[in-house]
Amino acid sequence: MLDRVSRTDRGGRVAVLGAGIAGCITALELARQGHDVDLIDNGKIPMSQASLHNEGKLHLGYVYAADKSGPTCERMIEGALSFLPILSQITGVPASSFAQSKPFLYGVPRDSQMSPDEIAAHFSRVDTAIAKFEREHETDAGTPAPHRRLTGNEYRQWFDPRLVGAAFATDERSVDTVGIANLVSACIYAEPRIELRLGTTVETAEAAPGGWDITCRAASGAERLRYAGVVNALWGDRLRLDSEIGVHSGRTCLLRYKASVTLDAPGMASTVNTPSATLMVGSYGDFVNHGDGRFYLSWYPVCKLAETSDINPRPMLEMVTREMDREAIASATLEALLRYLPSLSRLTPALDRIRVGGGVIAAWGETDIDDPESGLHERHEIGPTRHGSWVTLDTGKYCTAPLYALRAANLVLEA
Numbered sequence: 001m002l003d004r005v006s007r008t009d010r011g012g013r014v015a016v017l018g019a020g021i022a023g024c025i026t027a028l029e030l031a032r033q034g035h036d037v038d039l040i041d042n043g044k045i046p047m048s049q050a051s052l053h054n055e056g057k058l059h060l061g062y063v064y065a066a067d068k069s070g071p072t073c074e075r076m077i078e079g080a081l082s083f084l085p086i087l088s089q090i091t092g093v094p095a096s097s098f099a100q101s102k103p104f105l106y107g108v109p110r111d112s113q114m115s116p117d118e119i120a121a122h123f124s125r126v127d128t129a130i131a132k133f134e135r136e137h138e139t140d141a142g143t144p145a146p147h148r149r150l151t152g153n154e155y156r157q158w159f160d161p162r163l164v165g166a167a168f169a170t171d172e173r174s175v176d177t178v179g180i181a182n183l184v185s186a187c188i189y190a191e192p193r194i195e196l197r198l199g200t201t202v203e204t205a206e207a208a209p210g211g212w213d214i215t216c217r218a219a220s221g222a223e224r225l226r227y228a229g230v231v232n233a234l235w236g237d238r239l240r241l242d243s244e245i246g247v248h249s250g251r252t253c254l255l256r257y258k259a260s261v262t263l264d265a266p267g268m269a270s271t272v273n274t275p276s277a278t279l280m281v282g283s284y285g286d287f288v289n290h291g292d293g294r295f296y297l298s299w300y301p302v303c304k305l306a307e308t309s310d311i312n313p314r315p316m317l318e319m320v321t322r323e324m325d326r327e328a329i330a331s332a333t334l335e336a337l338l339r340y341l342p343s344l345s346r347l348t349p350a351l352d353r354i355r356v357g358g359g360v361i362a363a364w365g366e367t368d369i370d371d372p373e374s375g376l377h378e379r380h381e382i383g384p385t386r387h388g389s390w391v392t393l394d395t396g397k398y399c400t401a402p403l404y405a406l407r408a409a410n411l412v413l414e415a
């Protein structure tokens with residue numbers, strides 16, 4: 001079989017595996033520094049998976065109240081506050097031109113894993129960490145305002161008080177993941193130093209003289225390509241490929257497939273004035289109001305479709321493709337959110353226009369978020385790690401992707 005695989009030495013080129021936000025920004029940064037890059041992805045277009053179908057929240061760390069060890073909010077703050085400045089630097093589009101959603105309220109359900117006072121204490125820690133970051137770094141992202149606990153009358157305007165016992169206002173927002181995917185993809189297509197290999201599945205990797213051999217499969221057949229350096233930004237398939245070259249994390253990574261539920265209804269921009277909202281802490285959901293008639297909905301018990309602690313995501317992805325019932329997900333998600341945010345009933349007439357996509361979430365942990373002790377409540381052991389000229393990039397979150405992509409590009413060049 002291997003005899004029929006064509007072999008090509010790609011010279012001093014770097015392979016970036018995976019054209020999500022992490023891989024695309026890594027490739028663009030390498031090209032900006034004068035290096036030739038092959039960007040390989042099995043999709044038909046770049047940025048078609050988690051980096052497209054996510055909520056786009058630039059996390060400041062408020063949601064990670066159950067992180068007992070602490071540093072998650074610092075990781076989120078540095079990622080979120082550098083997200084737009086880095087995108088601006090990479091794409092040439094001013095940071096102020098990127099659309100942002102209405103700011104998030106956080107509702108605390110009466111059966112939350114944490115009390116409103118515990119959450120208030122955590123939110124104050126986040127505000128202190130934001131202020132510290134702002135003091136220590138020059139950013140032009142704009143300083144987020146500190147949180148504020150809503151009065152009873154204020155939060156009853158949006159949340160059903162029978163289910164939600166307290167709420168907080170924050171300055172956290174979501175960005176437009178579709179607009180960003182289009183913009184970043186256009187930069188990739190326009191960059192002559194990047195050769196984009198779409199429809200190409202990365203199958204195996206092994207150490208080779210002077211670099212790494214990557215075996216890929218495309219419609220035209222299998223190919224073995226030799227690269228001087230590799231950045232593994234495959235996200236859901238990252239640990240499987242790392243294990244091929246003998247890099248084993250030695251810990252459990254939970255791969256969850258989560259559906260995304262979106263509605264584009266420009267005519268509803270003025271009628272649906274419900275703020276963006278997240279319910280915490282536990283197995284609840286989110287609503288994002290982009291302010292222009294685009295909405296994102298999520299109800300965790302409905303939208304989390306599958307999970308596996310196997311490093312090979314393929315069986316899970318095949319199962320989701322076979323069994324995903326988009327209509328049922330859309331109606332059950334809206335129905336669940338409506339109980340907590342009754343004003344979302346204004347979306348009901350548009351139910352048949354709701355679109356359902358989805359993507360993988362990869363995070364260290366053994367149990368799901370309904371377990372207060374789950375590792376999923378923390379997200380700080382993330383970022384790129386170098387093994388010779390092989391860099392494996394744990395993106396962590398969408399909001400931390402640009403920062404870690406720049407670091408990954410620099411790490412592979414250091415080798």
Ligand SMILES: Cc1cc2nc3c(=O)[nH]c(=O)nc-3n(C[C@H](O)[C@H](O)[C@H](O)COP(=O)(O)OP(=O)(O)OC[C@H]3O[C@@H](n4cnc5c(N)ncnc54)[C@H](O)[C@@H]3O)c2cc1C
Nearest residue numbers: 018020021022042051054055056057202235359397398399
């Ligand atoms: C529903 C949902 C909501 C989320 N909400 C948020 C949020 O609000 N804020 C936030 O910060 N984060 C959020 N996340 C997490 C965020 O989406 C991810 O952390 C981020 O997008 C990962 O980026 P990536 O480039 O590493 O992965 P991806 O965008 O998945 O890119 C990886 C690429 O690798 C390709 N690929 C994989 N395996 C192979 C292979 N073997 N061969 C070839 N190509 C392959 C895929 O096609 C894909 O294009 C959410 C995730 C989901 C699923």
